[in-house]
Every structure is written in structure tokens, then in C-alpha cells.
Amino acid sequence: MNEPRRVERRIGERRLLPPVEVTWDLAQGKLAGPFRKGLPADERVGVIVDASVTGAGMEAVAHKALGDGTQLVLQHEGGVSLVTIVRVGDSDHPGRRRYGLEFVKLDPRLRAAIFSVLGEGRPREDARPFTSPRPPTL
Secondary structure (H helix, E strand, O other), X not given: OOOOOOOOOOOOOOEEEEEEEEEEEEOOOOOHHHHHHHOOHHHHEEEEEEEOOOEEEEEEEOOOOOOOOOXXXXXXXXXXXXXXXXXXXXXXXXXXXXXEEEEEEOXXXXXXXXXXXXXXXXXXXXXOOOOOOOOOOO
């Protein structure tokens, strides 16, 4: 049987990055506490290897708790960001997986590390909303 095709939601093209190291943790849920205690900190290090305007690819340890829809907290240079895993794939490195991440909330330090390479920005959070022009008066 054919597998259903995923809808591509990426805006802009995916670009390779110099490795950006992050520390990750489960954002919430029953497993967050026990998971944190059961997995050493050095195994919660991930490397962002590519990115687009809406998300990134991260290499990290393979674990059954990390699946589609799982929210992660990423820490980079003291800042905290929130992402959602939208895709899990194979990695070239044993014991690791490739996680497709969708950005939910990016700390300015991680944003700068990623978007300085992309050369394009995501809409600023303080940008004014689009308003349509006034209708012409007759």
C-alpha cells in the first residue's frame, strides 16, 4: 500500500549550516521528569545541521520518547527556545536520528545563529499586521 504523502509546509529553501550545538529536553508531559533523570546531559546534546525559515534539521540520540508531535525545549548560549518534532528519520551515525523541527518560539541567540547563515529573516514578532487599504470612495 502507498503511504500517505506529507504536506510540505516549509517556507523558503533548506540550507546547510555550520553545526549549531543545542541542549534539548522534553517540554512537558509525564515523561519529562523521568526522562531527564534517565538520560545523561551529554546525551541530550543535539546539533542543528540545516534550516529553513520555518524549521531545522537536528541530529540527536535515538529515543522512543522523541516522535512526531513531541515538543522540545532547546537551549543555546543561555537562551531557551521551543520547537515541535514534525519528522523523524535515519541518521548516518549509529544510535542517532535526524529530527525535523518546526520552530514555535526562538530565542534571539538561536535565531541569530540560524538566520545569519540563511540570509533571510522570519517575520519579526513585533511586525505590524497587514491591513488592507481603504476601499475607494465613489
